[in-house]
Amino acid sequence: MERPPSSATCASNEPKQDRIPPALRDAPRGRYSSENSTSIFPNGAAEWRKNSPPLRGKPFPSGRRHRMDLTKADEIIDEYQQDRSWLVMILQDVQEAYNYLPAPALRRVADRLEIALGQVYNVATFYSSFALEQRGKHLIRVCDGTACHLRGAVNLREEITRQLGITEGQTTPDKMFTLEEVACLGACALAPVMTVDSEYHGQMTLEKLRQTLEVYSQGEVPAATG
Known part of the structure; x- marks a missing residue:
């Protein structure tokens, strides 16, 4: 005789839709907008915690929780x-x-x-x-606008990868640098241009890039160029 399925197994076979609270199931989906910016629970966070299932997957960065x-x-x-x-x-x-x-x-x-x-x-x-x-202590943004792209922005990113061992969206292991690519920095006359934190560095060459990274690595802030 086959062993009947356990209650846990039966529960896991229930349609997932039936286990979702109506307030969540019927809530509008998609990105944030002014139309769905109000809470779907009129009584606020307390009601949300009571009625909502735990978040699945990795909605936040992975890693052990720690007191902050x-x-x-x-x-x-x-x-x-x-x-x-x-x-x-x-x-x-x-x-x-x-x-x-x-x-x-x-x-x-x-x-x-x-x-x-x-x-x-x-x-x-x-x-x-x-x-x-x-993110790292210093945020590097390399412009990928048309002017910068034509004047060697790709070479700058490749050199940063060689020097720091990171690509777009990554941070160095020592938490010193984070690299990001942006569509435009609004300084086409200085192409190719990049920023480190809030400082603009224009008309960049590979040699100027190496010097700039070296100065920041030593804890100094070089003057903006361009």
């Missing part, structure tokens, strides 16, 4: 008087304080503003200026 000092995040939220309409500005200030948007800080923002964590995550992933992975 969220004092800065709390101070920023207090400055905006816990007003959810300032969510984007709050996330900008949180990223400036931590150099990225750590998962514990996003959870704290959701709790303090009493909005769904998924809503905060939608905003954080909608804008390319937000980073969910820890």
